[in-house]
Amino acid sequence: MAIDNLTVKRIAFLSRLKIEDEKIEATKEEFNKILNWIEELNEIDTNSVEPLISVNDATLRMREDVVTSGNCLKDILKNAPSAEYDYFAVPKVVE
Amino acid sequence: MTEITTFSVAETLKALKNKEFSAVELTKAYLHNMENGRQYNAYITECADVALKQAEEADKRYINGTNRALEGIPLGIKDLFCTKDIRTTAASHILDNFVPPYESTVTQHLLDDGAVFLGKLNLDEFAMGGSNETSYFGPVINPWSKDKPLVPGGSSGGSAAAVAAHLCAAATGTDTGGSIREPAAFCGITGIKPTYGRCSRYGIVAFASSLDQAGPIAQDVRDCAILLKSMAGFDEKDSTSCNITVPDYESFLNREVKGLTIGLPKEYRPEGLNPEVAAYWDKAAEYLKARGANIKEISLPHTKYALATYYVLAPAEASSNLARYDGIRYGFRADGQHLDDLYINTRTQGFGAEVRRRIMIGTYVLSAGYYDAYFLKAQKMRRLIHNDFMNAFKECDVILTPTSPITAFPIGDESMLQNPINMYLNDVFTVSVNLAGLPALSLPIGLSATGLPYGMQLIGKPFDEGTLFNVAAKIETDAKFERK
Numbered sequence: 001m002a003i004d005n006l007t008v009k010r011i012a013f014l015s016r017l018k019i020e021d022e023k024i025e026a027t028k029e030e031f032n033k034i035l036n037w038i039e040e041l042n043e044i045d046t047n048s049v050e051p052l053i054s055v056n057d058a059t060l061r062m063r064e065d066v067v068t069s070g071n072c073l074k075d076i077l078k079n080a081p082s083a084e085y086d087y088f089a090v091p092k093v094v095e
Numbered sequence: 096m097t098e099i100t101t102f103s104v105a106e107t108l109k110a111l112k113n114k115e116f117s118a119v120e121l122t123k124a125y126l127h128n129m130e131n132g133r134q135y136n137a138y139i140t141e142c143a144d145v146a147l148k149q150a151e152e153a154d155k156r157y158i159n160g161t162n163r164a165l166e167g168i169p170l171g172i173k174d175l176f177c178t179k180d181i182r183t184t185a186a187s188h189i190l191d192n193f194v195p196p197y198e199s200t201v202t203q204h205l206l207d208d209g210a211v212f213l214g215k216l217n218l219d220e221f222a223m224g225g226s227n228e229t230s231y232f233g234p235v236i237n238p239w240s241k242d243k244p245l246v247p248g249g250s251s252g253g254s255a256a257a258v259a260a261h262l263c264a265a266a267t268g269t270d271t272g273g274s275i276r277e278p279a280a281f282c283g284i285t286g287i288k289p290t291y292g293r294c295s296r297y298g299i300v301a302f303a304s305s306l307d308q309a310g311p312i313a314q315d316v317r318d319c320a321i322l323l324k325s326m327a328g329f330d331e332k333d334s335t336s337c338n339i340t341v342p343d344y345e346s347f348l349n350r351e352v353k354g355l356t357i358g359l360p361k362e363y364r365p366e367g368l369n370p371e372v373a374a375y376w377d378k379a380a381e382y383l384k385a386r387g388a389n390i391k392e393i394s395l396p397h398t399k400y401a402l403a404t405y406y407v408l409a410p411a412e413a414s415s416n417l418a419r420y421d422g423i424r425y426g427f428r429a430d431g432q433h434l435d436d437l438y439i440n441t442r443t444q445g446f447g448a449e450v451r452r453r454i455m456i457g458t459y460v461l462s463a464g465y466y467d468a469y470f471l472k473a474q475k476m477r478r479l480i481h482n483d484f485m486n487a488f489k490e491c492d493v494i495l496t497p498t499s500p501i502t503a504f505p506i507g508d509e510s511m512l513q514n515p516i517n518m519y520l521n522d523v524f525t526v527s528v529n530l531a532g533l534p535a536l537s538l539p540i541g542l543s544a545t546g547l548p549y550g551m552q553l554i555g556k557p558f559d560e561g562t563l564f565n566v567a568a569k570i571e572t573d574a575k576f577e578r579k
Binding site: 003007011012013014015016017018027030031033034035037038040041042043044046049050051052053054055056060061063072075076078079080081082088090091093 | 192193194196197291292305331334335337397399400403404406407414421422423424425426427428431432433434435436437438439440442443446451452454455456458459462469471472473474475476477478479481514515516531532557
Protein backbone atom coordinates (compact mmCIF):
# COMPACT_ATOMS: atom_id res chain seq x y z
CA MET A 1 0.00 0.00 0.00
CA ALA A 2 2.12 2.86 -1.24
CA ILE A 3 1.03 6.34 -0.22
CA ASP A 4 0.98 9.45 -2.41
CA ASN A 5 1.72 13.12 -1.82
CA LEU A 6 -1.88 13.93 -1.04
CA THR A 7 -1.96 11.29 1.69
CA VAL A 8 1.22 12.71 3.18
CA LYS A 9 -0.42 16.12 3.36
CA ARG A 10 -3.57 14.69 4.88
CA ILE A 11 -1.64 12.72 7.52
CA ALA A 12 0.41 15.78 8.38
CA PHE A 13 -2.75 17.80 8.91
CA LEU A 14 -4.37 15.05 11.02
CA SER A 15 -1.17 15.08 13.09
CA ARG A 16 -1.32 18.90 13.27
CA LEU A 17 2.16 19.11 11.76
CA LYS A 18 3.37 21.11 8.80
CA ILE A 19 5.57 19.70 6.03
CA GLU A 20 7.18 22.20 3.70
CA ASP A 21 6.10 21.63 0.09
CA GLU A 22 9.64 20.80 -1.00
CA LYS A 23 9.89 18.09 1.65
CA ILE A 24 6.69 16.22 0.78
CA GLU A 25 8.30 14.04 -1.86
CA ALA A 26 11.15 12.96 0.47
CA THR A 27 8.71 12.31 3.32
CA LYS A 28 6.55 10.18 1.05
CA GLU A 29 9.52 8.07 0.03
CA GLU A 30 10.64 7.64 3.60
CA PHE A 31 7.14 6.59 4.68
CA ASN A 32 6.84 4.14 1.82
CA LYS A 33 10.15 2.57 2.82
CA ILE A 34 8.88 2.05 6.37
CA LEU A 35 5.45 0.85 5.21
CA ASN A 36 6.99 -1.61 2.74
CA TRP A 37 9.05 -3.02 5.54
CA ILE A 38 5.94 -3.38 7.72
CA GLU A 39 4.22 -5.27 4.86
CA GLU A 40 6.25 -8.34 5.86
CA LEU A 41 3.66 -8.91 8.60
CA ASN A 42 1.30 -10.07 5.88
CA GLU A 43 3.38 -13.22 5.46
CA ILE A 44 1.55 -14.57 8.52
CA ASP A 45 -2.11 -15.50 8.46
CA THR A 46 -3.69 -13.95 11.56
CA ASN A 47 -7.38 -14.40 10.73
CA SER A 48 -8.04 -16.55 13.76
CA VAL A 49 -5.77 -14.67 16.15
CA GLU A 50 -7.19 -12.50 18.96
CA PRO A 51 -5.49 -9.10 19.05
CA LEU A 52 -3.34 -8.51 22.15
CA ILE A 53 -4.23 -5.13 23.60
CA SER A 54 -2.57 -5.39 26.97
CA VAL A 55 -0.24 -8.00 28.43
CA ASN A 56 -1.81 -7.93 31.87
CA ASP A 57 -5.33 -8.98 31.15
CA ALA A 58 -6.66 -7.82 34.51
CA THR A 59 -9.91 -5.92 34.29
CA LEU A 60 -9.83 -2.30 35.31
CA ARG A 61 -10.23 -1.76 39.04
CA MET A 62 -13.30 -0.02 40.39
CA ARG A 63 -12.98 2.63 43.05
CA GLU A 64 -15.21 4.96 45.02
CA ASP A 65 -16.29 7.95 42.95
CA VAL A 66 -14.52 10.55 45.06
CA VAL A 67 -12.17 13.43 44.34
CA THR A 68 -8.60 12.17 44.75
CA SER A 69 -6.86 15.42 43.97
CA GLY A 70 -7.99 18.96 43.49
CA ASN A 71 -7.71 22.56 44.63
CA CYS A 72 -4.56 22.91 42.55
CA LEU A 73 -5.70 25.53 40.04
CA LYS A 74 -2.69 27.76 40.69
CA ASP A 75 -0.25 24.85 40.30
CA ILE A 76 -1.80 23.83 37.01
CA LEU A 77 -1.90 27.32 35.53
CA LYS A 78 1.74 27.90 36.46
CA ASN A 79 2.86 26.08 33.31
CA ALA A 80 0.32 27.70 30.98
CA PRO A 81 1.89 29.70 28.14
CA SER A 82 -0.99 32.14 28.54
CA ALA A 83 -3.63 32.33 31.29
CA GLU A 84 -6.26 34.90 32.12
CA TYR A 85 -8.94 35.02 34.82
CA ASP A 86 -7.93 31.55 36.05
CA TYR A 87 -8.40 30.05 32.58
CA PHE A 88 -6.05 28.91 29.80
CA ALA A 89 -6.03 31.60 27.13
CA VAL A 90 -6.07 30.86 23.37
CA PRO A 91 -6.44 32.95 20.20
CA LYS A 92 -9.99 34.04 19.45
CA VAL A 93 -12.01 31.11 18.10
CA VAL A 94 -15.41 32.73 17.46
CA GLU A 95 -15.36 35.83 15.26
CA MET B 96 37.63 11.73 40.49
CA THR B 97 37.63 10.77 44.16
CA GLU B 98 37.56 7.14 45.10
CA ILE B 99 34.19 7.31 46.86
CA THR B 100 32.38 7.91 43.58
CA THR B 101 33.63 4.60 42.21
CA PHE B 102 31.80 2.66 44.93
CA SER B 103 28.71 0.68 44.08
CA VAL B 104 25.42 1.59 45.77
CA ALA B 105 25.81 -1.38 48.12
CA GLU B 106 29.35 -0.32 49.08
CA THR B 107 28.30 3.31 49.49
CA LEU B 108 25.41 2.39 51.80
CA LYS B 109 27.79 0.40 53.97
CA ALA B 110 30.32 3.23 54.09
CA LEU B 111 27.63 5.78 54.95
CA LYS B 112 26.37 3.57 57.77
CA ASN B 113 29.92 3.19 59.09
CA LYS B 114 30.34 6.98 58.86
CA GLU B 115 33.41 6.61 56.64
CA PHE B 116 32.19 9.76 54.88
CA SER B 117 29.06 11.86 55.09
CA ALA B 118 26.23 12.06 52.54
CA VAL B 119 27.11 15.73 51.98
CA GLU B 120 30.75 14.82 51.23
CA LEU B 121 29.55 12.12 48.87
CA THR B 122 27.10 14.41 47.08
CA LYS B 123 29.76 17.08 46.73
CA ALA B 124 32.12 14.50 45.21
CA TYR B 125 29.48 13.58 42.61
CA LEU B 126 28.70 17.24 41.89
CA HIS B 127 32.41 17.72 41.33
CA ASN B 128 32.45 14.80 38.86
CA MET B 129 29.42 16.27 37.09
CA GLU B 130 31.21 19.58 36.69
CA ASN B 131 34.27 17.85 35.26
CA GLY B 132 32.17 15.52 33.13
CA ARG B 133 30.07 18.03 31.25
CA GLN B 134 31.70 16.98 27.97
CA TYR B 135 29.49 13.85 28.08
CA ASN B 136 26.36 16.04 28.01
CA ALA B 137 24.71 13.46 30.28
CA TYR B 138 22.64 15.91 32.32
CA ILE B 139 20.00 18.25 30.96
CA THR B 140 19.37 19.87 34.34
CA GLU B 141 21.67 19.72 37.36
CA CYS B 142 20.14 20.39 40.75
CA ALA B 143 23.00 20.86 43.19
CA ASP B 144 21.00 22.87 45.73
CA VAL B 145 18.24 20.29 46.01
CA ALA B 146 20.81 17.49 46.21
CA LEU B 147 22.83 19.11 49.00
CA LYS B 148 19.68 19.75 51.04
CA GLN B 149 18.64 16.11 50.65
CA ALA B 150 22.17 15.02 51.61
CA GLU B 151 22.06 17.15 54.79
CA GLU B 152 18.79 15.47 55.73
CA ALA B 153 20.40 12.08 55.06
CA ASP B 154 23.31 12.88 57.37
CA LYS B 155 20.88 13.85 60.16
CA ARG B 156 19.10 10.55 59.73
CA TYR B 157 22.33 8.54 59.86
CA ILE B 158 23.12 10.30 63.14
CA ASN B 159 19.70 9.79 64.73
CA GLY B 160 19.32 6.26 63.38
CA THR B 161 16.26 6.83 61.15
CA ASN B 162 18.18 6.17 57.92
CA ARG B 163 16.14 4.54 55.15
CA ALA B 164 16.97 1.97 52.42
CA LEU B 165 18.72 4.41 50.04
CA GLU B 166 19.60 7.13 52.51
CA GLY B 167 22.06 9.57 50.94
CA ILE B 168 22.56 7.69 47.65
CA PRO B 169 23.10 10.23 44.83
CA LEU B 170 21.01 9.29 41.81
CA GLY B 171 20.50 10.68 38.33
CA ILE B 172 16.91 10.70 37.07
CA LYS B 173 16.06 10.25 33.40
CA ASP B 174 14.38 13.45 32.32
CA LEU B 175 11.21 11.57 31.44
CA PHE B 176 10.15 11.23 35.10
CA CYS B 177 8.14 14.18 36.39
CA THR B 178 9.91 15.65 39.41
CA LYS B 179 8.01 18.20 41.48
CA ASP B 180 9.40 21.71 41.07
CA ILE B 181 12.32 20.43 38.94
CA ARG B 182 12.11 21.07 35.20
CA THR B 183 11.18 17.95 33.22
CA THR B 184 11.76 18.19 29.46
CA ALA B 185 11.59 14.70 27.90
CA ALA B 186 14.56 16.15 25.94
CA SER B 187 12.06 18.04 23.79
CA HIS B 188 11.77 21.71 22.87
CA ILE B 189 8.03 21.38 23.41
CA LEU B 190 8.56 20.74 27.14
CA ASP B 191 11.75 22.70 27.72
CA ASN B 192 10.09 25.08 30.18
CA PHE B 193 7.82 22.55 31.92
CA VAL B 194 8.07 22.38 35.72
CA PRO B 195 5.83 19.60 37.00
CA PRO B 196 3.57 20.40 39.95
CA TYR B 197 3.71 16.74 40.99
CA GLU B 198 6.13 13.83 41.45
CA SER B 199 6.15 10.55 39.54
CA THR B 200 5.43 7.50 41.70
CA VAL B 201 8.79 5.85 40.95
CA THR B 202 10.81 8.93 41.93
CA GLN B 203 8.56 9.42 44.98
CA HIS B 204 9.45 5.87 46.08
CA LEU B 205 13.15 6.72 45.72
CA LEU B 206 12.73 9.95 47.68
CA ASP B 207 10.78 8.11 50.38
CA ASP B 208 13.77 5.77 50.69
CA GLY B 209 16.14 8.69 51.21
CA ALA B 210 17.75 9.01 47.77
CA VAL B 211 19.47 12.24 46.71
CA PHE B 212 18.63 13.60 43.24
CA LEU B 213 21.63 15.11 41.46
CA GLY B 214 19.77 16.13 38.33
CA LYS B 215 17.83 15.14 35.23
CA LEU B 216 19.51 12.98 32.62
CA ASN B 217 19.56 13.37 28.86
CA LEU B 218 17.66 10.98 26.56
CA ASP B 219 16.32 10.67 23.05
CA GLU B 220 13.44 13.10 22.56
CA PHE B 221 10.37 11.52 24.20
CA ALA B 222 12.51 8.35 24.51
CA MET B 223 12.22 7.81 20.74
CA GLY B 224 15.57 6.63 19.51
CA GLY B 225 18.37 4.19 20.09
CA SER B 226 21.36 6.52 20.14
CA ASN B 227 20.44 9.59 22.19
CA GLU B 228 20.98 11.68 19.05
CA THR B 229 17.39 12.89 18.83
CA SER B 230 17.63 14.94 22.06
CA TYR B 231 16.83 18.64 21.70
CA PHE B 232 19.72 19.18 24.11
CA GLY B 233 22.28 17.47 21.88
CA PRO B 234 23.77 13.97 21.85
CA VAL B 235 25.30 12.26 24.87
CA ILE B 236 28.86 10.97 24.47
CA ASN B 237 29.68 7.42 25.49
CA PRO B 238 32.45 7.41 28.14
CA TRP B 239 34.03 4.47 26.27
CA SER B 240 34.69 6.68 23.22
CA LYS B 241 38.28 6.65 21.99
CA ASP B 242 39.33 8.60 18.89
CA LYS B 243 35.84 9.73 17.86
CA PRO B 244 32.71 10.33 19.93
CA LEU B 245 30.43 7.28 20.16
CA VAL B 246 26.74 7.13 21.02
CA PRO B 247 25.82 5.81 24.48
CA GLY B 248 22.80 3.99 23.05
CA GLY B 249 19.27 5.14 23.74
CA SER B 250 16.92 6.20 24.75
CA SER B 251 18.29 6.21 28.34
CA GLY B 252 21.67 7.36 27.02
CA GLY B 253 22.29 10.02 29.64
CA SER B 254 21.50 7.52 32.40
CA ALA B 255 23.91 4.90 31.07
CA ALA B 256 26.71 7.39 30.34
CA ALA B 257 26.34 9.05 33.76
CA VAL B 258 26.56 5.71 35.58
CA ALA B 259 29.56 4.57 33.48
CA ALA B 260 31.39 7.89 34.04
CA HIS B 261 30.49 8.02 37.78
CA LEU B 262 28.42 11.16 37.45
CA CYS B 263 25.85 9.46 39.72
CA ALA B 264 25.83 6.30 41.83
CA ALA B 265 22.95 4.85 39.82
CA ALA B 266 20.14 6.13 37.61
CA THR B 267 16.56 5.58 36.58
CA GLY B 268 15.71 4.64 33.02
CA THR B 269 12.66 3.70 31.01
CA ASP B 270 12.37 1.00 28.39
CA THR B 271 9.78 0.84 25.60
CA GLY B 272 11.74 -1.21 23.05
CA GLY B 273 15.17 -1.60 24.64
CA SER B 274 15.84 1.86 26.05
CA ILE B 275 17.36 0.59 29.32
CA ARG B 276 19.11 -2.52 28.00
CA GLU B 277 20.76 -1.20 24.84
CA PRO B 278 22.44 1.82 26.50
CA ALA B 279 23.46 -0.36 29.46
CA ALA B 280 25.14 -2.73 26.97
CA PHE B 281 26.82 0.09 25.02
CA CYS B 282 28.20 1.67 28.22
CA GLY B 283 29.36 -1.54 29.94
CA ILE B 284 26.93 -1.41 32.87
CA THR B 285 23.79 -3.20 34.07
CA GLY B 286 20.10 -2.38 33.67
CA ILE B 287 16.80 -4.14 34.08
CA LYS B 288 13.43 -3.58 32.46
CA PRO B 289 10.97 -5.16 34.88
CA THR B 290 7.71 -6.89 34.00
CA TYR B 291 5.04 -4.60 32.58
CA GLY B 292 3.00 -3.48 35.59
CA ARG B 293 5.83 -3.87 38.12
CA CYS B 294 6.76 -0.17 38.28
CA SER B 295 4.10 2.52 38.17
CA ARG B 296 3.98 4.60 35.00
CA TYR B 297 2.30 7.48 36.85
CA GLY B 298 4.20 10.69 36.21
CA ILE B 299 6.44 9.26 33.48
CA VAL B 300 6.04 11.16 30.22
CA ALA B 301 4.19 8.61 28.09
CA PHE B 302 5.62 7.26 24.83
CA ALA B 303 3.82 3.95 24.11
CA SER B 304 1.76 3.19 27.19
CA SER B 305 1.27 -0.54 26.62
CA LEU B 306 5.06 -1.02 26.35
CA ASP B 307 6.65 1.60 28.66
CA GLN B 308 8.29 0.41 31.88
CA ALA B 309 10.68 2.10 34.31
CA GLY B 310 13.76 0.38 35.69
CA PRO B 311 17.18 1.01 37.19
CA ILE B 312 20.52 1.45 35.42
CA ALA B 313 23.43 0.78 37.74
CA GLN B 314 27.01 -0.40 38.02
CA ASP B 315 26.23 -4.02 38.80
CA VAL B 316 23.55 -6.63 39.34
CA ARG B 317 23.28 -6.09 43.10
CA ASP B 318 22.75 -2.35 42.68
CA CYS B 319 19.95 -3.02 40.18
CA ALA B 320 18.35 -5.37 42.73
CA ILE B 321 18.56 -2.73 45.46
CA LEU B 322 17.18 0.02 43.23
CA LEU B 323 14.34 -2.02 41.73
CA LYS B 324 13.14 -3.01 45.20
CA SER B 325 12.62 0.68 45.90
CA MET B 326 11.19 1.69 42.51
CA ALA B 327 8.66 -1.15 42.14
CA GLY B 328 5.28 -1.60 43.74
CA PHE B 329 1.55 -1.31 43.23
CA ASP B 330 0.12 2.13 42.51
CA GLU B 331 -3.57 3.00 42.32
CA LYS B 332 -2.72 5.92 40.05
CA ASP B 333 -1.64 3.55 37.23
CA SER B 334 -4.49 1.36 36.02
CA THR B 335 -1.99 -1.17 34.60
CA SER B 336 0.02 -1.41 37.82
CA CYS B 337 -0.07 -4.95 39.28
CA ASN B 338 -0.81 -5.63 42.92
CA ILE B 339 1.89 -8.26 43.42
CA THR B 340 4.32 -8.34 46.34
CA VAL B 341 7.79 -7.01 45.55
CA PRO B 342 10.30 -9.56 46.85
CA ASP B 343 13.68 -8.76 48.37
CA TYR B 344 15.61 -9.02 45.12
CA GLU B 345 19.01 -9.06 46.83
CA SER B 346 18.12 -12.40 48.42
CA PHE B 347 18.19 -13.98 44.95
CA LEU B 348 21.83 -13.08 44.36
CA ASN B 349 23.21 -15.90 46.49
CA ARG B 350 21.06 -18.62 44.96
CA GLU B 351 22.61 -21.28 42.75
CA VAL B 352 21.71 -21.84 39.10
CA LYS B 353 22.09 -25.60 39.39
CA GLY B 354 19.03 -27.27 37.92
CA LEU B 355 17.75 -24.19 36.12
CA THR B 356 17.11 -24.53 32.41
CA ILE B 357 18.49 -21.73 30.26
CA GLY B 358 16.88 -21.34 26.83
CA LEU B 359 18.85 -20.12 23.82
CA PRO B 360 16.45 -19.07 21.03
CA LYS B 361 17.73 -20.27 17.69
CA GLU B 362 16.09 -17.35 15.87
CA TYR B 363 18.47 -14.98 17.68
CA ARG B 364 21.41 -16.56 15.86
CA PRO B 365 20.70 -15.60 12.26
CA GLU B 366 23.21 -16.19 9.53
CA GLY B 367 25.70 -13.38 9.61
CA LEU B 368 25.45 -12.73 13.34
CA ASN B 369 28.60 -10.88 14.43
CA PRO B 370 31.02 -13.71 15.42
CA GLU B 371 32.20 -11.79 18.49
CA VAL B 372 28.61 -11.56 19.71
CA ALA B 373 28.04 -15.26 19.03
CA ALA B 374 31.24 -16.20 20.89
CA TYR B 375 30.30 -14.18 24.00
CA TRP B 376 26.83 -15.68 23.92
CA ASP B 377 28.32 -19.17 23.92
CA LYS B 378 30.68 -18.19 26.70
CA ALA B 379 27.85 -16.92 28.92
CA ALA B 380 26.00 -20.20 28.37
CA GLU B 381 29.16 -22.13 29.27
CA TYR B 382 29.51 -20.24 32.56
CA LEU B 383 26.02 -21.32 33.54
CA LYS B 384 26.51 -24.87 32.31
CA ALA B 385 29.68 -25.18 34.39
CA ARG B 386 27.57 -24.24 37.42
CA GLY B 387 25.09 -26.99 36.75
CA ALA B 388 22.42 -25.24 34.68
CA ASN B 389 20.89 -27.04 31.71
CA ILE B 390 21.33 -25.32 28.38
CA LYS B 391 18.55 -25.88 25.88
CA GLU B 392 17.89 -24.60 22.39
CA ILE B 393 14.41 -23.13 22.15
CA SER B 394 12.36 -21.54 19.38
CA LEU B 395 10.60 -18.17 19.24
CA PRO B 396 9.19 -18.60 15.73
CA HIS B 397 7.77 -15.09 15.22
CA THR B 398 10.94 -13.24 16.22
CA LYS B 399 11.45 -12.01 12.66
CA TYR B 400 8.22 -10.01 12.85
CA ALA B 401 8.78 -8.33 16.20
CA LEU B 402 10.44 -5.18 14.85
CA ALA B 403 7.79 -4.44 12.26
CA THR B 404 5.07 -5.15 14.84
CA TYR B 405 6.75 -2.79 17.27
CA TYR B 406 7.15 -0.04 14.66
CA VAL B 407 3.39 -0.09 14.07
CA LEU B 408 2.25 -0.26 17.70
CA ALA B 409 4.75 2.13 19.30
CA PRO B 410 4.21 5.01 16.84
CA ALA B 411 0.43 4.45 16.99
CA GLU B 412 0.40 4.78 20.76
CA ALA B 413 2.85 7.68 20.57
CA SER B 414 0.73 9.61 18.10
CA SER B 415 -2.17 9.32 20.50
CA ASN B 416 -0.13 10.15 23.63
CA LEU B 417 1.60 13.12 22.03
CA ALA B 418 -1.66 14.68 20.86
CA ARG B 419 -1.73 16.44 24.25
CA TYR B 420 1.17 18.73 23.28
CA ASP B 421 -0.79 21.55 21.70
CA GLY B 422 0.72 24.67 23.28
CA ILE B 423 -2.37 25.40 25.36
CA ARG B 424 -1.88 24.16 28.88
CA TYR B 425 1.86 23.75 29.31
CA GLY B 426 5.11 23.69 27.40
CA PHE B 427 6.22 25.65 24.38
CA ARG B 428 3.72 27.72 22.38
CA ALA B 429 4.33 29.19 18.93
CA ASP B 430 2.21 32.04 17.62
CA GLY B 431 -0.69 31.36 15.33
CA GLN B 432 -3.47 33.53 14.02
CA HIS B 433 -6.11 30.89 14.50
CA LEU B 434 -6.27 28.03 16.96
CA ASP B 435 -5.32 25.43 14.34
CA ASP B 436 -2.33 27.54 13.23
CA LEU B 437 -1.26 27.72 16.85
CA TYR B 438 -1.47 23.92 17.20
CA ILE B 439 0.36 23.28 13.94
CA ASN B 440 3.11 25.85 14.50
CA THR B 441 3.63 24.76 18.10
CA ARG B 442 3.92 21.08 17.22
CA THR B 443 5.98 21.58 14.06
CA GLN B 444 8.52 23.76 15.86
CA GLY B 445 8.29 21.97 19.20
CA PHE B 446 8.92 18.38 18.07
CA GLY B 447 12.13 17.10 16.45
CA ALA B 448 12.32 15.17 13.17
CA GLU B 449 12.16 11.63 14.61
CA VAL B 450 9.22 12.45 16.87
CA ARG B 451 7.34 14.07 13.96
CA ARG B 452 8.07 11.02 11.81
CA ARG B 453 6.67 8.63 14.42
CA ILE B 454 3.60 10.77 15.09
CA MET B 455 2.77 10.74 11.38
CA ILE B 456 3.42 7.01 10.93
CA GLY B 457 1.26 6.39 13.99
CA THR B 458 -1.48 8.66 12.73
CA TYR B 459 -1.44 6.86 9.39
CA VAL B 460 -1.69 3.33 10.80
CA LEU B 461 -4.59 4.44 13.02
CA SER B 462 -6.43 6.37 10.29
CA ALA B 463 -9.70 5.27 8.74
CA GLY B 464 -9.17 2.59 6.11
CA TYR B 465 -5.74 1.50 7.37
CA TYR B 466 -6.50 0.63 10.98
CA ASP B 467 -7.23 -3.05 10.28
CA ALA B 468 -4.39 -3.52 7.82
CA TYR B 469 -1.74 -2.11 10.13
CA PHE B 470 -2.78 -1.54 13.73
CA LEU B 471 -5.07 -4.50 14.24
CA LYS B 472 -2.69 -6.71 12.27
CA ALA B 473 0.17 -5.68 14.56
CA GLN B 474 -1.91 -6.36 17.67
CA LYS B 475 -2.55 -9.86 16.36
CA MET B 476 1.14 -10.35 15.66
CA ARG B 477 1.80 -9.18 19.20
CA ARG B 478 -0.35 -12.06 20.45
CA LEU B 479 1.72 -14.55 18.45
CA ILE B 480 4.99 -13.11 19.75
CA HIS B 481 3.64 -13.23 23.32
CA ASN B 482 2.55 -16.84 22.83
CA ASP B 483 6.02 -17.75 21.54
CA PHE B 484 7.48 -16.77 24.91
CA MET B 485 4.76 -18.47 26.93
CA ASN B 486 5.43 -21.69 25.02
CA ALA B 487 9.19 -21.33 25.44
CA PHE B 488 8.81 -20.89 29.20
CA LYS B 489 7.21 -24.34 29.37
CA GLU B 490 10.67 -25.67 28.53
CA CYS B 491 13.02 -23.25 30.27
CA ASP B 492 13.27 -20.92 33.27
CA VAL B 493 15.23 -18.08 31.72
CA ILE B 494 16.17 -17.09 28.17
CA LEU B 495 19.71 -15.95 27.37
CA THR B 496 20.46 -13.78 24.31
CA PRO B 497 22.82 -10.99 23.31
CA THR B 498 21.44 -7.51 24.11
CA SER B 499 22.45 -5.94 20.81
CA PRO B 500 24.06 -7.24 17.60
CA ILE B 501 26.57 -4.37 17.65
CA THR B 502 28.68 -2.21 19.96
CA ALA B 503 28.38 1.57 20.33
CA PHE B 504 28.67 3.33 16.96
CA PRO B 505 29.94 6.83 16.10
CA ILE B 506 27.70 9.85 16.58
CA GLY B 507 26.31 10.93 13.19
CA ASP B 508 26.66 7.50 11.55
CA GLU B 509 25.59 7.98 7.92
CA SER B 510 23.79 4.68 7.33
CA MET B 511 21.66 5.18 10.46
CA LEU B 512 20.80 8.77 9.58
CA GLN B 513 19.97 8.07 5.93
CA ASN B 514 17.58 5.23 6.61
CA PRO B 515 15.63 5.17 9.88
CA ILE B 516 15.09 1.42 9.46
CA ASN B 517 18.84 0.83 9.95
CA MET B 518 18.58 2.51 13.35
CA TYR B 519 15.42 0.54 14.18
CA LEU B 520 17.23 -2.75 13.42
CA ASN B 521 19.49 -2.25 16.46
CA ASP B 522 16.47 -3.11 18.62
CA VAL B 523 16.17 -6.57 17.06
CA PHE B 524 16.98 -8.48 20.29
CA THR B 525 15.12 -6.19 22.69
CA VAL B 526 11.68 -5.24 21.32
CA SER B 527 10.03 -8.66 21.61
CA VAL B 528 10.37 -8.47 25.37
CA ASN B 529 8.34 -5.26 25.53
CA LEU B 530 5.68 -6.67 23.23
CA ALA B 531 5.36 -9.67 25.57
CA GLY B 532 5.59 -7.51 28.72
CA LEU B 533 8.40 -9.63 30.18
CA PRO B 534 11.26 -8.67 32.50
CA ALA B 535 14.74 -8.55 30.95
CA LEU B 536 18.15 -7.60 32.25
CA SER B 537 21.31 -6.60 30.39
CA LEU B 538 24.76 -6.99 31.89
CA PRO B 539 28.23 -6.50 30.40
CA ILE B 540 29.97 -9.66 29.21
CA GLY B 541 33.24 -8.49 27.62
CA LEU B 542 34.92 -6.18 25.14
CA SER B 543 35.09 -6.25 21.36
CA ALA B 544 38.44 -6.38 19.56
CA THR B 545 38.12 -2.60 19.36
CA GLY B 546 37.71 -2.33 23.13
CA LEU B 547 33.97 -1.64 23.37
CA PRO B 548 31.54 -3.43 25.69
CA TYR B 549 29.02 -6.09 24.67
CA GLY B 550 25.94 -6.90 26.73
CA MET B 551 24.10 -10.14 27.46
CA GLN B 552 20.35 -10.19 27.95
CA LEU B 553 18.41 -12.44 30.31
CA ILE B 554 14.65 -12.68 29.76
CA GLY B 555 12.37 -13.99 32.52
CA LYS B 556 8.85 -15.17 33.13
CA PRO B 557 6.33 -12.48 34.13
CA PHE B 558 7.16 -11.09 37.61
CA ASP B 559 10.18 -13.40 37.93
CA GLU B 560 12.81 -10.66 38.10
CA GLY B 561 14.32 -12.58 41.02
CA THR B 562 15.55 -15.42 38.80
CA LEU B 563 17.09 -12.86 36.44
CA PHE B 564 19.08 -11.42 39.35
CA ASN B 565 20.08 -14.94 40.40
CA VAL B 566 21.39 -15.93 36.96
CA ALA B 567 22.88 -12.51 36.15
CA ALA B 568 24.89 -12.53 39.40
CA LYS B 569 26.56 -15.79 38.33
CA ILE B 570 27.42 -14.56 34.83
CA GLU B 571 28.75 -11.35 36.37
CA THR B 572 31.00 -13.27 38.76
CA ASP B 573 32.37 -15.47 35.99
CA ALA B 574 32.75 -12.83 33.27
CA LYS B 575 34.82 -10.54 35.54
CA PHE B 576 34.01 -7.58 33.34
CA GLU B 577 36.03 -4.50 34.25
CA ARG B 578 33.89 -1.40 34.37
CA LYS B 579 35.09 2.07 33.49
